[in-house]
Amino acid sequence: MKEISCKLLVLGAGPGGYVTAIRAAQLGVNTVIVEKAKAGGTCLNVGCIPSKALIHAAEEYDKLRTAASGKSPLGLSLNAPAIDLGRTIAWKDGIVGRLNSGVTGLLKKAGVKAVIGEGRFVDGKTVDVETETGLQRIRAEALVIATGSAPIELPDLPFGGNVISSTQALALTKIPETLAVVGGGYIGLELGTAFAKLGSKVTVLEALDRILPQYDADLSKPVMKRLGELGVEVFTGTAAKRLSADRRGLFAEENGRAFEVPAEKVLVTVGRGPVTEGWGLEEIDLDRSGGFIRIDDQCRTSMRGIYAIGDVTGEPMLAHRAMAQGEMVAEIVAGRKRSWDKRCIPAVCFTDPEIVGAGLSPEEARTAGIDTRIGQFPFQANGRAMTTLSEDGFVRVVARADNHLVLGIQAVGHGVSELSATFALAIEMGARLEDIAGTVHAHPTQSEAFQEAAFKALGHALHI
Amino acid sequence: MGEFTIKMPDVGEGVAEAELVEWHVKPGDPVREDMVLAAVMTDKATVEIPSPVSGKVLWLGAEVGDTIAVKAPLVRIETSAEAAEAAPDSVPEALAEKVLDQPVAVSSRSEAGAAAQAKRPAPEPAPAPRETPSFSAKPLASPAVRLRARESGIDLRQVTGTGPAGRITHEDLDLFLSRGAGPVAAPAGLVRKTAVEEVKMTGLRRRIAEKMSLSASRIPHITYVEEVDMTALEDLRATMNRERKSEQAKLTILPFLMRALVRTAAELPGVNATFDDHAGIIHRHSAVHIGVATQTPAGLMVPVVRHAEARGIWDCATELSRLAEAARTGTATRDELTGSTITISSLGAIGGIASTPVINHPEVAIVGVNKIAVRPVWDGAQFVPRKIMNLSSSFDHRVIDGWDAAVFVQRLKTLIETPALIFVEG
Numbered sequence: 001m002k003e004i005s006c007k008l009l010v011l012g013a014g015p016g017g018y019v020t021a022i023r024a025a026q027l028g029v030n031t032v033i034v035e036k037a038k039a040g041g042t043c044l045n046v047g048c049i050p051s052k053a054l055i056h057a058a059e060e061y062d063k064l065r066t067a068a069s070g071k072s073p074l075g076l077s078l079n080a081p082a083i084d085l086g087r088t089i090a091w092k093d094g095i096v097g098r099l100n101s102g103v104t105g106l107l108k109k110a111g112v113k114a115v116i117g118e119g120r121f122v123d124g125k126t127v128d129v130e131t132e133t134g135l136q137r138i139r140a141e142a143l144v145i146a147t148g149s150a151p152i153e154l155p156d157l158p159f160g161g162n163v164i165s166s167t168q169a170l171a172l173t174k175i176p177e178t179l180a181v182v183g184g185g186y187i188g189l190e191l192g193t194a195f196a197k198l199g200s201k202v203t204v205l206e207a208l209d210r211i212l213p214q215y216d217a218d219l220s221k222p223v224m225k226r227l228g229e230l231g232v233e234v235f236t237g238t239a240a241k242r243l244s245a246d247r248r249g250l251f252a253e254e255n256g257r258a259f260e261v262p263a264e265k266v267l268v269t270v271g272r273g274p275v276t277e278g279w280g281l282e283e284i285d286l287d288r289s290g291g292f293i294r295i296d297d298q299c300r301t302s303m304r305g306i307y308a309i310g311d312v313t314g315e316p317m318l319a320h321r322a323m324a325q326g327e328m329v330a331e332i333v334a335g336r337k338r339s340w341d342k343r344c345i346p347a348v349c350f351t352d353p354e355i356v357g358a359g360l361s362p363e364e365a366r367t368a369g370i371d372t373r374i375g376q377f378p379f380q381a382n383g384r385a386m387t388t389l390s391e392d393g394f395v396r397v398v399a400r401a402d403n404h405l406v407l408g409i410q411a412v413g414h415g416v417s418e419l420s421a422t423f424a425l426a427i428e429m430g431a432r433l434e435d436i437a438g439t440v441h442a443h444p445t446q447s448e449a450f451q452e453a454a455f456k457a458l459g460h461a462l463h464i
Numbered sequence: 465m466g467e468f469t470i471k472m473p474d475v476g477e478g479v480a481e482a483e484l485v486e487w488h489v490k491p492g493d494p495v496r497e498d499m500v501l502a503a504v505m506t507d508k509a510t511v512e513i514p515s516p517v518s519g520k521v522l523w524l525g526a527e528v529g530d531t532i533a534v535k536a537p538l539v540r541i542e543t544s545a546e547a548a549e550a551a552p553d554s555v556p557e558a559l560a561e562k563v564l565d566q567p568v569a570v571s572s573r574s575e576a577g578a579a580a581q582a583k584r585p586a587p588e589p590a591p592a593p594r595e596t597p598s599f600s601a602k603p604l605a606s607p608a609v610r611l612r613a614r615e616s617g618i619d620l621r622q623v624t625g626t627g628p629a630g631r632i633t634h635e636d637l638d639l640f641l642s643r644g645a646g647p648v649a650a651p652a653g654l655v656r657k658t659a660v661e662e663v664k665m666t667g668l669r670r671r672i673a674e675k676m677s678l679s680a681s682r683i684p685h686i687t688y689v690e691e692v693d694m695t696a697l698e699d700l701r702a703t704m705n706r707e708r709k710s711e712q713a714k715l716t717i718l719p720f721l722m723r724a725l726v727r728t729a730a731e732l733p734g735v736n737a738t739f740d741d742h743a744g745i746i747h748r749h750s751a752v753h754i755g756v757a758t759q760t761p762a763g764l765m766v767p768v769v770r771h772a773e774a775r776g777i778w779d780c781a782t783e784l785s786r787l788a789e790a791a792r793t794g795t796a797t798r799d800e801l802t803g804s805t806i807t808i809s810s811l812g813a814i815g816g817i818a819s820t821p822v823i824n825h826p827e828v829a830i831v832g833v834n835k836i837a838v839r840p841v842w843d844g845a846q847f848v849p850r851k852i853m854n855l856s857s858s859f860d861h862r863v864i865d866g867w868d869a870a871v872f873v874q875r876l877k878t879l880i881e882t883p884a885l886i887f888v889e890g
Contacts, residue, residue, distance in 0.1 A: 123474075285473040287498075287514060302514075337614050341602070403629035405604065430604040430631045 001128075001135045004113075006032045008333050009127060009140035011119050011279065014041020016310030016322030017146035018103050023330035025110035032138055033112055034119040034129050039103040042148055042311075043319040045096055046167040051187075053092040054170060055194045055350055057083070062197035062230075073389065083198065086173045121280030124303050142305050142333045145293060146322065147279060149272040149311035156242050157182065157250075163243070163266045166191060172265070176200050180250045180263035182240040184211035186349040188269035189223065193352050196230040203261045204234045205252050211236065215355055216363060218376075219412045222392040223351045230352075240266075274312040289314060297340045299329050307332075321345045344408075344427045346420040353393050354416050358423040359408030362398050371401035373433070375457025377449045379413045381464050384444040390414030395449040397433065397457050404433040404458070409450070419447060433457050468517045470501065470539045472532045481533045482506045484526045485674075489539075493521045501539055504532065505671060506798075519543035605632040612637060617659050668763045679825040682741065686861040687820045690873045694836050694851040697883045712778050718756065719780040721808060721833065723886050724879040726752050726773045728872060729806065735829040735872050736806050739863050746828075746863055755804030755824055756784060758791050765791040766824060768804040777887075808833065819856045828863045829872070832856035 008024050010017045013035035021033040038045055064081035066072050107114055115138065117131035127143070129136045151165040159165050164172075169191050177200065181192040184206030196202040204211065204227070211234060212220040227234055241251040241258070243266065250263040274292045287294040287302035292314035299307045307329045310322030324345075328338045346358040365372045376396040379385035385393075393413025399406045409423040426436060436454035441447050448463075455461045472482065482504040489501050500512045501521075523540040526532050603620035605613070609632055613620045616637075623640045625632035665673060694717070701715050708714065729736035729752050737748045752773045755766040767787035772780055790796035807824040808831050815835035823830045834854040840847040855876065859869045879885050 283474060288516070337617070339614070341607075341610050341614075343602070400629075405629045429606045430627075430629065432629050435628070 001137050003137040003139065004032065005139045006030045006113070007140065008032070008142050008144065008330075009034065009138055010144045010146060011127065012041065012146035012148055012310075013039040013103070013107070013114070014146060014148050014310060014322065015043045015319040016148075016326040017041065017144065018107060018326075019323040020144050020146065020309065020326035020330045021112040022106055022110045023327045024333055025107075025112045027330065027334035027336075029330070029334050031112045032115060032140070033107060034115045034117065034127065034138070036116070036118045038100050039107065039114070040096075040100055041146075041319075042150075044099050044103065046170055048319055049099060050092050050096055050170045051166070051190060051194075052350060053095055054088070055190060057088045057091075058194035058197035059352070065197075083175075085175055085198070089171065089173055092170070119279050121283045124284050124306055127280075142307065144299075144326070144329055144333075145281075145301070145306065145308040145312055146310050146326065147275040147312050149317055150275050151269070152271045152273045154182065154240070154268055154270060157240060157266060157268055159268065162247055162264065163268060166267070166269055169195075169265075169267050176264040178248075178262040178264045179203070180205065180240070180261045180266045182250075182266060182268045183270040184208075184234065184236070185214075185269060185271065186212060186351065186355075188267065189227075189351045190349070191267060191269070192232060193227065193230065196227075196232045197352075201262065202230075202232045203263070204232060205238045205240045205250075205261070206234065206236045207239055209237050212349065212351075212355070215349070215357065215410075216361055218394075218396075219355050219357075219410055222353050222412050223355065225392065226352050235261075240268075272311065272317055274314070276312065298332055298338065299325050299340070316345055316347060318345060318347060342428070343430075344424055346424040348417045348420055350417065353390070353413045355410070355412045356416050356420045356423065357408070357410045358420060359406070359427045360398055361408055361410060362396075365398050365407050370407065372407065373399045373401050373404065373457045375399075375433070375453040375455070375461070377452040377456055377461065377464065379446065379449055381452075382444075382446060382449045384446050384448070385413065387444070388414065390446075395419070395453045397436070397450070397453040399433045399457055406431050406433060406436065406454075409453075411449075413446065413449075415446060419450060422447065422450065466543045467522065468519065468541045468543045469537050470513070470515065470541065472504070472534050472536050472538045473511075473513065474534045481531050482511070484528055484530050484532055486528060487524060489521045489524075491521050491523060495519060495521060495541060513538065515539075515541065517541055517543050603632055604630055609634055609637055616641065668765070672764050675825065676822055679822050683823050683825060684861045685820070685823060685858045686864070686866055686869060687856060687858045688866070688869045688873055689818045689854055689856045690877055692853050692855055692877045693841070693881050694853045697880055698836070698851050700883050708778075713781040713785045715777070715781050717833070717836075718784060718808065718810060719777045720880070720883060720886060721831070721876075722754050722769065722772050722780045722784075723777050724876055725754060725806060725808070725831065727879060727886060728875045730773075731875065732868070732872050734864060734868060735859070737828050737863065738805060738826040739828050739860060740826060741862070749805040751805065753803055753805045755807035755827075756788070757807060757809040757824075758788050760792045760794070762794065765796070765801060766804060766807060767791045767796055767800050768802065770803070806830070811835075818854055821856060821858045823858050823860055828860040829869075830858050831876070832858070 007030040010021045010031065010033040013033050017033060018039060021031050024031045043049065061081065061083045064078065067076040067078050068081050070077060115129050115131060115136055117129040119127045119129045122128055125139055127138045129138060153159050157163050166187050175198045179195050179200040179202045181188040181202060181204045184204050188204060189211060192202045192204055210217065210220065212223065235252065235254055238252050238254040241253055243250060244260055248262065248264060249260045250266050252259055252261055284303055286306065293301055293308040293312050295301060295308050295313045299309050301308050309325035309329055311317040324342060328340060331338045344359040346356060349355040362372060362374055374396065376394050378394045380391045385391050390413060393411065393416065395411040397406060398408040406426050409426065411419055433454045436451060437458055439451065441451040452461050452463055484502060485505045486503040489495060495501065495515045495518060497516065497518045498514050501515050502513045504511050504513060519541040521539060522542050525536065525538045532538065604625060605620055610620065618640065620632055623632050623636055626636055627633045697717065697720055701717065701720065705715055733748045736752055737746050739746050751771055754769045754772045756769065758765050758767055767790065769780060769783050769787065775783065787796065787800055790800060804824060804827065806827055806829050809821045810833035813835060815833060817834055819832045819834060821830040821832035832855065834856060836851050836853040838849050839852045841850040855873060857873055
């Protein structure tokens with residue numbers, strides 16, 4: 001058996017793992033990263049990036065269809081648009097491939113040693129990797145667990161055949177005529193919307209009483225409206241039961257009323273669970289928190305020298321959280337003083353329209369017992385939104401009533417994902433309503449709605 | 465109601481067993497998740513065992529002092545019905561939580577993976593609670609200010625913010641630093657420092673602290689210091705080292721002292737003993753297992769030369785150097801670090817003129833070796849230079865009277881000053 005030693009060993013080359021490794025190597029830490037598949041993890045290979053490619057393609061196709069139907073208010077028209085999903089997927093795979101080699105190149109440039117294979121803990125300082133060329137033993141002074149998460153399977157609808165996870169949905173080369181989406185969270189709705197735009201008849205089944213349960217009703221309403229326009233049927237308070245005998249339908253039950261939903265494919269998106277099996281975690285027995293690895297504010301686990309970052313440590317399961325944790329852990333391992341002191345982790349939902357949130361919602365601020373001032377400004381009153389047919393939605397600012405400190409910012413609307421940066425920056429910098437109101441926002445842009453929302457909260461909105 | 469068995473976790477670093485050092489609970493106690501149930505000690509560290517579940521303690525699997533194998537049952541806890549089903553392998557917990565987020569009701573199935581899902585058939589109406597960031601608890605400052613503060617070791621809660629809404633600005637931080645409140649204050653002149661570094665006591669340090677507290681609080685020490693003329697022994701040692709075979713370890717004075725201890729212990733068995741004060745029994749050992757206090761990078765360790773009575777002086781030297789090396793590199797086994805019947809403490813060249821060694825509980829005697837120095841000694845006619853060394857020895861006064869202590873040290877002195885006696889047969 002070959003044996004190597006290093007200062008830092010990173011398990012998993014997703015966004016958390018590869019950022020840890022690059023940052024550590026920049027700081028002169030002798031770093032090894034282990035990945036069983038391709039660099040980039042869920043995000044780059046079967047998550048964020050490919051789904052956004054598919055969503056974009058679907059949106060473009062939908063615009064063409066609108067024009068072909070003669071309903072374009074812009075006066076566009078064309079004949080019989082078509083999409084070759086095979087080529088779309090090949091284009092998407094091209095992007096993923098470029099990013100794969102990009103990450104691999106970055107790791108190499110930084111001087112990180114990458115080991116490809118299945119890693120297994122031997123003890124808290126040693127990992128064995130089953131590589132193509134045999135067993136490789138790696139000893140490390142510090143370890144970072146960044147093994148990520150995987151889609152959760154339903155016992156009655158196991159993945160396989162027509163029942164697919166988000167991963168398989170991103171690799172379909174033929175548009176299904178009918179698609180049932182089980183789980184009305186953001187992953188299900190993003191993909192469900194994309195397939196509806198590509199021409200599938202989509203049905204969404206959600207067990208709770210509304211979709212996107214992590215957002216308040218004001219934020220999810222424009223999304224509901226758009227789903228209706230796209231012909232997506234949404235059943236809330238409804239349980240998915242099992243496939244029909246001919247495997248072309250899905251039985252569902254709403255308040256005891258059973259019915260069948262047509263489903264050439266069934267996309268199950270009921271959440272993601274941590275990847276804690278298959279790499280010898282049982283050998284080291286770390287403390288858990290509801291199945292996720294428990295960490296402190298320096299991402300330390302219950303065993304000294306072992307850190308965990310990203311999805312394997314629980315919600316929010318977001319690539320940018322993992323990256324920020326990874327950067328911090330690398331600096332800690334390099335001997336710098338760091339701990340997690342972020343004020344917010346912005347979250348974006350790429351539905352149509354998009355939803356973005358940073359910091360506290362009005363409800364969360366209330367629960368925390370804070371007196372608030374809330375300002376909301378609709379895109380209906382924003383010139384730029386009108387010129388792009390994007391009048392649905394709004395920007396909302398939540399601030400403290402006493403000193404006007406901005407606690408949270410939410411928005412729903414076309415393209416608002418790009419506003420997430422300014423929202424997060426405002427909160428991290430400790431901005432007050434007056435800071436946002438006093439910043440000149442360029443005209444005509446959708447970002448003016450942010451400034452107007454701050455004006456509104458201060459009681460003097462100009463354009464409404 | 466269900467039952468959850470907590471097994472002895474693998475505490476890592478190749479440890480197959482650990483010693484139970486403390487119970488924090490007893491049968492019948494209620495426990496919450498994360499509450500510390502017990503502390504176990506390996507050769508290297510003390511590890512606290514938290515409870516993964518809430519419930520009531522039913523059964524404890526060991527007594528303090530017992531050695532428990534990894535994966536052996538340690539505690540049984542009565543849990544509420546919900547936790548019980550997920551209990552045996554504790555992994556489906558994750559599943560259970562996720563299903564709460566997106567409960568698609570499923571029919572009951574009994575296989576392991578489905579158990580967690582099946583036990584929650586009804587959808588929860590409320591959305592999963594999200595982590596609510598606490599804004600009030602954190603000082604208001606931009607990320608750049610926070611980073612500077614952290615690197616300067618400043619707790620921003622102590623800094624007054626003068627910016628809007630009480631925000632701490634770079635200038636506020638500058639002011640705080642210039643007042644000398646932080647460690648990176650301007651180098652000009654003498655400045656007051658107020659920073660306090662918190663060092664968590666863990667691992668070996670903690671084990672040392674516990675042992676020392678035990679020894680110092682339980683044992684009434686009597687310390688006796690006597691001067692010993694080392695000139696003859698040092699001459700002998702120099703000769704023996706000069707003529708030693710290449711495979712023999714170089715002799716320090718410790719192997720001589722060990723052999724002298726063996727002889728003295730045979731004559732005065734009361735000192736080579738351990739005292740079980742709970743049972744009120746003194747165990748006088750025929751074997752002489754000599755602990756040698758050794759400084760390692762991690763802290764004080766006491767490797768044990770077993771059966772010194774059956775080892776010649778060269779063997780003592782070889783074994784001692786092997787053990788000291790193992791202790792320093794952290795590869796000494798549990799057996800090599802426990803079971804001594806008497807201990808030697810030596811600081812070598814920095815041994816000082818006298819010390820008050822702390823007895824290695826439950827032993828009753830410890831011999832402290834001070835520094836050798838050449839001193840003028842009156843031989844009746846003139847001052848002559850002699851190599852003089854003090855022995856500072858502590859005894860458990862419950863077991864050993866001052867008289868016995870003095871007799872022991874005087875006997876040791878005689879042997880050392882006339883080292884031939886150490887080697888005389890019979």
